[in-house]
Amino acid sequence: MDRRQFLKYSGFFTVSVASTALTACGGSSNNTDTTTAALPAASGGSWIFPQSIASGDPRPDSVVLWTRVVPASAGIASVAAAGNDVSIRLVVTAADNSSALGSNAALSGTAVVDTRLPVLASFDNTVRNKVTGLQPGTVYFYQFVAGDVRSNVGRFKTAPAAGADLSQLQFAYLTCQDWSVNHWGAFDYIAKNENLDFVVHLGDYVYETVGASFQTGSVEARHTALQLPDGTVLNDANGKATTAKYATTTNDYRYLYKMYRSDPRLQAVHERFAMIATWDDHEFSDDAWQDAVTYENNSLDSAGNNVRNTTRRRSANQAWFEYMPADVNLDNANTTFQNIQIYRDFQFGKLMQLVMTDERLYRTDHVVPENLMNPATGKPLNSSLGSRYIVPKDVFDALEGQKVTAATAMTGNPLTNTSMLGKTQRDWWKGKMSAATATWKVWGNEVSLLRMGLNGTDAIATLIALNSVSTLASSITGALANPALQGNVLVASALVAAVTAGASQQVAAGAGIAIATADAMSGNPLSAATSAGLTATQAGIAVAAYNAAKTAAPAGTATQVGAAAQTIAFGFIKPDVQANKQNSQFVIASGQQAALSSFFTRFLLNCDQWDGYNAERKALMQFLQTSKISNVVAITGDIHGFFAGTVNTDFDAANGGTPVMVDLVSAGISSDSFFTYLKDGAGSTGLATIIFWPLTIPVPNIGNVTINVNLLDYTMGKAAPTVDDLAEQIRVQLTGALAAKGVPEGATLTGTVAAVLAGLKTNSDFNTSLVGLAQQLSALNSNPWMKHINADAQGYTVVTLTPGKLVAQFKQVNKLVNTGSMTAPANVIARITTATVNAGTAGLTLS
Template identity: 65%
Template sequence: MDRRQFLKFGSFVTVSVASGAGLSACGGSSAAPGSDLPPASGAWKFPQSVASGDPRADSIMLWTRAVPASADNVAAATGSDSAIRLVVTAVDNSSSLGGAVALSGATVADVTLPLQVKYDNTVRHKLTGLTAGTTYYYQFIAGDNRSNVGRFKTAPAAEADVSQLQFAYMTCQDWSVNHWGAMSSIAGENLDFIVHLGDYIYETVGDSFQLGAVESRHDALVLPDGAFKSGTSGAKYATTLADYRYLYKKYRTDSRLQALHERFAFIAIWDDHEFSDDAWQDAQTYDGSFNADGSDLHQSGRRRNANQAWFEYMPADVDFDTASTGFQNIKIYRDFQFGKLMQLVMTDERLYRADHVIPESSINPATGQALGRIGSRYLVPQDLFNTVEAQKMAGATTIGLEPLATVSMLGTTQRQWWMDKMKAATATWKLWGNEVSLLRMGLNGVDAIATLLALNAVPTIAASIGSTAAAVGGNFPLASAIVAAATAGAAAAVAQAGAGAIMQAYAASASAPEAQVGAGVKAGLTVAQATIAVAAYSRVYIAASGVVAATPAALAGAGAQTIAFGYIKPDIQAKKIESPFVAASGKKAQLAPFFTRFLLNCDQWDGYNSERKALMAHLKTNSIGNVVAITGDIHAFFAGTVSDDFDAAGGGTPVMVDLVSAGISSDSFFSYLRDAASALGDIATLVAYPLAIPVTGLGTLNISIDLLDYTMGKAAPTVASLAEQVRVQVRGALAAKGLPEAQLDATTGAVLAGLQANSDFSVSLLALAQQLSGLGNNPWIKHLNTDAQGYTLVTLTAGKMVAQFKQVNKLVGASAPASVVARVTTATVTAGSAAIIVS
């Protein structure tokens, strides 16, 4: 940091050089940065503890906040400016972590620092002149009191041969829902540093998604000022500097978050909630929050407040210009070198991004109201998106801008910076700290509706097979063939005659389906009618001939599924809204809007598709390999490959990998989609399946089975894997019933065993999940778990990157579970290949 930069920040950011004999202060002056202020005296405390950030080979940013012992922990600082001390040593003080005992050993730094009321008594000090790849311990001293001991490790030298790096990345830590037990687990990992991908705070208090169960140690948040999201009551959002500062202070009072900051240096970036949900530049996107002319509501002052609070409370070595009158007065995108092993590039995907391609203020012709979230950001028709994006790009060119200017997430300058960094990187691995997922998350609405209507038809068809079998002497194969032909449009007499002919042909030549179809056609059926009748007859005949005799219900069900998925589904896929089966459902008008291809989430890179293609083309053209994005935001675990063009034949060519981590505590992506889809009738079945599970002595567990995973591309389940999928949810539901934690795992196992013996689960639900998986959406996604909380642990070597997705258990009563990690799924990327192995 040069002297001009130091002066621009006033005396807030200080910098000094470590040495065995002392320090020289910022700009080479012989005076310490806080030497002109009276030292803090008497009793003090450090209510937000200490933190370090942005570890480089020779420097670190150190942080604390100190207030008089009598002060409220989260109130605005008052009183006069004073000075405190910072002490740093390279001597091992690991036994002192978590406590405030004085550091032992020779110091490499002992400097006096300013504590200023106008910065809420926060301190940000950059210490330079450090030794690469070295662990240091530090402590602040105010008056008679010491802070807890902190620890950080500097990065290896740029040219160092590094055999291994280990770090965790985390995101989405909403104070107001669920628990922060994952942080205790992270604190116990052996890490070099932590990457935080944003949503460190949530700007809203009491919003609809924050009203679920939460651990008792997290009391209700009360913003000093706040603005109502709607009207004069209900949820509020942070708007003033005091509001945003309060949130950081309150979040940082949790001892588990403090422990992470005390033990590991953070490399942090923001996402949207550090300012406003799904924000772009200085615009908020809350539903209904538009100007009179329909444009998005821009809040430059609020954006500046959010920027400043993040700068004050996050130990990040970034540029911040308080003299600037604009809202882009901070630059947080930056990169880090960890020897020859890794280059880490961190981007800012909010401050420079263009508006969502389809703005929230666009009018829905069906209602005359603004679209809001649905239709502009979520469940967006892909053809509409493509058309509007192309129009915006053409418009940008017309007015002399680059084509991507109006459809960019990174902005022109940052995009070029990213390209330059990737091209110049010499490390084996190029990792990208990326806030929102790069993976295409699409949905073919035609196939989905065809599957749903076919499923809905199964019970009716099964009943028809049952009654027909009674009329033909209990012959279920024959009854199935009759019903199949009739479902395909044959008159009753023709269906009976054709089915009888098929039965005779089957008896004569069971291995020659073409002969059976021919017999049916000769008896008056069309080829299509005969084909489905033969398929139904054969399926049920084989089921009836098994070693263990199938029940009549099972035979009828086998025939019904064959007819539904062998004829009804293909008919709807081919004819779409004009299929007679759509009309027969009685829901033609309701289903009509869904006969298209959708993008699930256009707040992420699917909504900035052309820029994503430009970035991937840059990697491909320049043969830049071993690129992996570590991603947050979406409250789910994903692992997949990113193609140069997802819309190309076969989904394009894989260029890099995206590994997405679930949120620490925020409610899952599945839960949001489940609630949004609940009003959409049959469409809701694509997302969730309600299941009531009676448990002796506890009553009924009501859980929602996550079908979104299968709709989005998860591999077809077995009964056992489907049961395992709901283990965490069942355990959480049992805990909510008051079952002691010592009994949870055994009882959960018993409940899951019972589920597998339940026909509603093992037959109906299993068939539904398998059919949804068969839709074939998003084949580039190799792992997904959309109903989870947790974090990701990365072990990086020259040969491979191993990411462990660690899902955590649910609340136990009003507390975080003692057994935190529920399951671990491992994604491995081998050097030289844009591919993933999941285990």
């Protein structure tokens, strides 16, 4: 911070210098500026620290310390009263006070800082002090004191010296902690169990909406409903007012931070670990870009463009600045919405350079506008569907190409109108990556860099084929009653296959018998089938169905019928749909031709993330490749699921281009999952089966338990499951469903889950039909660069970094328990999946 900025914020962002001549705790103050000296010292015992304390942005010689203090009568989320400015005391020591963590016991040991700091109502009674002159790689403890009242004890660790050789670094990264759904048990687990050097937060620290449709699920009882002091009514997709509101004023945004930070479990994490934070969209507005908002039918002007709200954006900026312990500047003399810069970098010895970006404040509008005409309706989209989510790839590619061409002609910069970072930040990012001397270059990246695409034609063809299997099986069973077939399931299978391919019943029956005769006489079944009147295509599928039934003969008639039915479905019906799309006879027969007609194309699932800024992503990846910059790993949030894969030079090139770096995406702490959102959106469409499968399981002494099996993972490209794999995938959901039914945690719940899964694995509907469905969806091979997909999860990620490898543990948490009280589970961690990136490779392995 330069002198001018320091003077501007000397009443709020103060700076203290650690003393080399140590004084005992309780000694006289030092480093007190003139603003503080003019304020009365807080006195007496009527003070509280309702949001506790926090530290952030650890560097080798500095850290930012934070608190908020108010009169005890004011309450947790009260608005600070003007004219009541006071000063409080800050003490920092290097003495070990570990036993005092979680308490307000007085710090022991000698102090390196003992100073007074201002508490100003104009900044909502928050305090933000940068301590400099610290020793690198050192653990310090700190405490604020207001009158006779002490805050809880805090701890932080400074970064190692820039040239230090480190054998290991360990940190967690977090994202998406919606107060209003699920639980915050993960924070409790982190505070009590993780041994970390620091924590990274990748955004969505608060959610600006209260009562929105995605926030109406179950939530732990201790998280009471939020009530914005001002707020603006949020309209639904039809423009009708709802009971939901979104933060609009500075007081609204401050309220959210005050309430979120009032949870003692989040406080405990802040008390124990310094945090390096950036924001994503919900600190301002969902899917925001610059100062523009994107709520459906609540944020479009008469021309169909996103409404820009500079005042609201500045309010969000100020609240973030006040409540996050980040070493950044806010310039209120700057009247634009870009009055704050939060992108910055950190070096941790020779081991890691951490580059934190801001992917909201400078990004251009989404490539596909909401006012684009929907060819299916002839009206503007006016929706996130088609513009930001489930976007036709050909539409996106055409529009981005037009913007790139126009920008090149007008400015010479092809990315002027299609950028996530903006030119200044993009050049800064390149410079940091080029100059980095550390082994690992870790990118604190808000939204996923991974291509998440879907071939709609292949998906629908698979769906239509799957839906036909039971009908085909019934037809084969019915054909067995034909006297001419004499109950021969092989011939019946050939007959149904030929009829499905367009042959008449009479010709198909004769061909089936001819195939069987040729098989028995060691002849050529294909030639026999065509000689009996079938076309080459009809003969091919008839013989394939015959052979499938023959191979399955040892397992019995039912298995033979099922095998033949699947052969016909995926050997003929699926290719027919792929070739003829909505004009396929099987699409027409399904009765869904009109509903499915617009889905016969390739889609990008989420164009609010880097898939929506593809030209810039390619430019960044090609820069890394050309510059020979290796060991680049992005740590990412936003999308509410665990994903891992390679980021390639050009996902549209043959084989998806060349891998350049790795993206490790963490699920949200509590926000509902990506799977949940798509499940709710797909429930009434013909595509529901490629997203989820409702499975009702009878459980003795409990009743029926229904879970929605996550098939989205396989549709997106997860490896084909075995029976055991699919059973393991539903374990967390099943555990949550049984806990919600009142099955007590512990041995009873664990045993019940094990028994139910064991029974499922012997059920043919599960071990054959459902597993087969997942395997067929996986075979779409939609995103081969993605090596791990878990789109239905909450949790966080812990990274252990050494010179030779980066190991990321994706820690998925269990669901809420106890229907009556809705509490976080005592057994928080449900599953750990490990991704390993070896130095020198742009790839990863999973275990």
